[in-house]
Amino acid sequence: MKERRIGFVGAGNMATALVRGLLASGLVAANHVRASDPSAERLAVLSREHGIETDADNQAIGRWADLVVLAVKPQVVDTAITHLAPALAPGTLLVSIAAGISTASLEARLPESVRVVRAMPNTPAIALAGATAVAHGSRSTPEDLALATAMFGAVGRVVTLDEGLMNAVTGLSGSGPAYVMLVIEALADGGVKVGLGREAALLLATQTVLGSAKLLLETGEHPARLRDMVTSPGGTTIAGLHALESGGLRPALIDAVERATARAHELGAKLTPKG
DSSP states (O other): OTTOOEEEEOOSHHHHHHHHHHHHHTSSOGGGEEEEOSOHHHHHHHHHHHOOEEESOHHHHHHHOSEEEEOSOGGGHHHHHHHHGGGOOTTOEEEEOOTTOOHHHHHTTSOTTOEEEEEEOOGGGGGTOEEEEEEEOSSOOHHHHHHHHHHHHTTEEEEEOOGGGHHHHIIIIITHHHHHHHHHHHHHHHHHHTTOOHHHHHHHHHHHHHHHHHHHHHHOOOHHHHHHHTOOTTSHHHHHHHHHHHTTHHHHHHHHHHHHHHHHHHHHHTSOOOO
């Protein structure tokens, strides 16, 4: 991985998170990472904060890199990939993090010598705590999948799934940080309502979510069992849980994942494979 030349096409929030995470992990050096984007402001931030070279031209990044991360919005994938494709050298690995876009759609727009892996990371990669799923395309090799796994493994945890499940991943972990931020904000608001200062309430809510997630990961217990550990008969926790169930928290979160997954399907359908 250290010798790979990694080029990011697109320098939005997710690409920035990955650049930060990759450099912080030490997996690659700054001189082995470049990025392109139409926004001069975004490129200036990446260059200033991380010391990487940038370019407004996607083709320049494509010619330089042997691993290209396609990090553009799904709505502009067709335009970006059509412009990028002629610049890619034979044997280039393209890792797409565009939500909803299938490997078949990308392969149809790329030279046959370019291999594709699809990935769906999330923004906690900034803190080296990301969750990513990867899936292979029809041309990619086990080595390609291992390379993608290593890259995203440097910024968090990685699972390998069949591509048919990638839109579900988008709905759950790809969009999930926004759901969790809303929960943390609401918990902090609750703390303020019962008398805590805003700063203390936000710190306590944030650490509670972080600690609970860490406890679940490290013990491997079912969340219901860990929930029961703090739910005494007639106590404060069961009263709070009753309020959450009455308010529909569980079905609301399930609906959020389902609707985000459906939206990922819609985005992918707009870029159908070429015949």
